[in-house]
Amino acid sequence: MKSPHMRVVPADVHAQLAGVTRVYPAADGGPGVHALGPVDLSLRRGEFYAVIGPSGCGKSTLLDVLSGLSPPTTGEVVFEGKPVGRTVPDGIGIVFQEDASFPWLTVRDNIAFGLRQGGVDGAEIDRRTDYALAFMGLRDFARAYPPQLSGGMRQRVCIARTLVMQPRLILLDEPFGALDAQTRLIMGDELLRLWRETKATVMLITHALDEAAMLSDRIGVMSARPGLILAEIETGWSRDRDSTIASDPAFGAITSRLWSLLRAESIKAVGGSARS
Amino acid sequence: MTRLGWIRFGIVGGAIVLLELMCRFGVIGRRVLIPPSDMAVQLWNLLRSGRINNDLSETLLNVAASIALAVAVGFAVGSVIHALPRVRRAIEPFLASYYALPFFAFYPVFIVLFGIGRMPIIVIGFLFGVVAMVIATFNGFDRIPRALVRTARAYRMGPVETALKIKLPYAAPFLFTGVKLAVAYSFIGVIAAEFILASSGLGYSIAYAFNNFDNRTMYALMLLVIVLVTVVNALLHVGEARLMRRRGL
Numbered sequence A: 001m002k003s004p005h006m007r008v009v010p011a012d013v014h015a016q017l018a019g020v021t022r023v024y025p026a027a028d029g030g031p032g033v034h035a036l037g038p039v040d041l042s043l044r045r046g047e048f049y050a051v052i053g054p055s056g057c058g059k060s061t062l063l064d065v066l067s068g069l070s071p072p073t074t075g076e077v078v079f080e081g082k083p084v085g086r087t088v089p090d091g092i093g094i095v096f097q098e099d100a101s102f103p104w105l106t107v108r109d110n111i112a113f114g115l116r117q118g119g120v121d122g123a124e125i126d127r128r129t130d131y132a133l134a135f136m137g138l139r140d141f142a143r144a145y146p147p148q149l150s151g152g153m154r155q156r157v158c159i160a161r162t163l164v165m166q167p168r169l170i171l172l173d174e175p176f177g178a179l180d181a182q183t184r185l186i187m188g189d190e191l192l193r194l195w196r197e198t199k200a201t202v203m204l205i206t207h208a209l210d211e212a213a214m215l216s217d218r219i220g221v222m223s224a225r226p227g228l229i230l231a232e233i234e235t236g237w238s239r240d241r242d243s244t245i246a247s248d249p250a251f252g253a254i255t256s257r258l259w260s261l262l263r264a265e266s267i268k269a270v271g272g273s274a275r276s
Numbered sequence B: 001m002t003r004l005g006w007i008r009f010g011i012v013g014g015a016i017v018l019l020e021l022m023c024r025f026g027v028i029g030r031r032v033l034i035p036p037s038d039m040a041v042q043l044w045n046l047l048r049s050g051r052i053n054n055d056l057s058e059t060l061l062n063v064a065a066s067i068a069l070a071v072a073v074g075f076a077v078g079s080v081i082h083a084l085p086r087v088r089r090a091i092e093p094f095l096a097s098y099y100a101l102p103f104f105a106f107y108p109v110f111i112v113l114f115g116i117g118r119m120p121i122i123v124i125g126f127l128f129g130v131v132a133m134v135i136a137t138f139n140g141f142d143r144i145p146r147a148l149v150r151t152a153r154a155y156r157m158g159p160v161e162t163a164l165k166i167k168l169p170y171a172a173p174f175l176f177t178g179v180k181l182a183v184a185y186s187f188i189g190v191i192a193a194e195f196i197l198a199s200s201g202l203g204y205s206i207a208y209a210f211n212n213f214d215n216r217t218m219y220a221l222m223l224l225v226i227v228l229v230t231v232v233n234a235l236l237h238v239g240e241a242r243l244m245r246r247r248g249l
């Protein structure tokens, strides 16, 4: 489906969803699960975009469709001016919600996996891997295997494995879910630092209001399933922000705005699943 | 050694000593069984004389070839069928009842198809082992987390590359069960096939000794087969334990 307004993509739009829906077909040929949409969404080049929504509203589905991992049922996805097909385009890096570390490789080899896969030369692999190990606080565990690490550390291995590829668009699906509140704040600051350094576009899926309010330039608030984007909120933070903005009065205003949008949806999500 | 290890050691050692005593004191006749110590001495002499070198290496080659084929083909077929859920559902009952087939009843067919010599023996060893490997591949692949396969897609890996670089290493500890079974079944298949189809090899030599009332050689060769299988299994066990420990399983 090609909608006419897709023809002109402004230069600062990095990725775009137009009229995207996703229905998971039922095994028995029944009506299936309408998980997402229709959603229209434009990620601006270099922005930090958070997606927030109640559990099961289709956030991970949104990531799948945007990255080319699963095809939209209707609508069109564009990344860097080209339609996204059935493969993940070069330049997109993904951190999944579930643990995706490779248990048979050391932490170091996990992080280097994509680089080796891409045929990057050895010295460069070492340089980037060393940097990522230090950046993610994994230096002492370089030779450990993921089953020997905590869930939060495994997730950091996955983040590092994605970041060393230097993606231009980074999609993170609740990457800090397994971390305690303090580590989350610190990881959030690190993510901001990285985002500033690499000038990458970031889409962060989260269900933590404060995380969304603190980290992002814009926040897309989703409804209960089938997920629609109810509102997009501009935070107006400067590029060199960090977690200390939590004490800014504007931070409180944004979180309470988010909560007032999400409260009803979250009740719907819980009530809906309790009934069915 | 652990307590349990000592108990097992005691059971095996005790059985050997008991057998030895029963043979020595005539409870078991000489024409039925020779004492285990005689078997060991006889085996030692056989090995030193070099008379069985050819048969031994022939059997080992046959077994190695059938194991290699069973593991490689079993893994390849298993990974392809695993990717086709419908085909898998259709053939799973056949696989489950596969080992109910009395292969050796068909040995004339093998001779007609593959002639005599090495081929039919390797084929029988292979047929014995391959399905165990297919089933183990299914089991291993069933456990692969969805996120790992999606990671492979995020790195734009094709199906073959994903099977070799993601699925194979993830499933390795579970595939190991298949390898162990393939090894055991290949040994059974090869040695049994040598009994009826071959004119050399350990299985043939055992049958030959039996037909010529050469009890001492026959039992020495049986001991050799037992020792071989035990050593191979011990090595596999060590390899498996290492794999599992590293994976925290």
Ligand SMILES: Nc1ncnc2c1ncn2[C@@H]1O[C@H](COP(=O)(O)OP(=O)(O)OP(=O)(O)O)[C@@H](O)[C@H]1O
Residues within 6 Å of the ligand: A024, A033, A034, A035, A053, A054, A055, A056, A057, A058, A059, A060, A061, A062, A097, A207, A225
């Ligand atoms: N492969 C699938 N097949 C069928 N239904 C699916 C599949 N994946 C997700 N769904 C359904 O689609 C809906 C949205 O799922 P999704 O994982 O996108 O939600 P989410 O917002 O990421 O949830 P969470 O916050 O719990 O991670 C859910 O109702 C889910 O049951």
Ligand SMILES: [Mg+2]
Residues within 6 Å of the ligand: A059, A060, A061, A097, A173
């Ligand atoms: Mg999700």
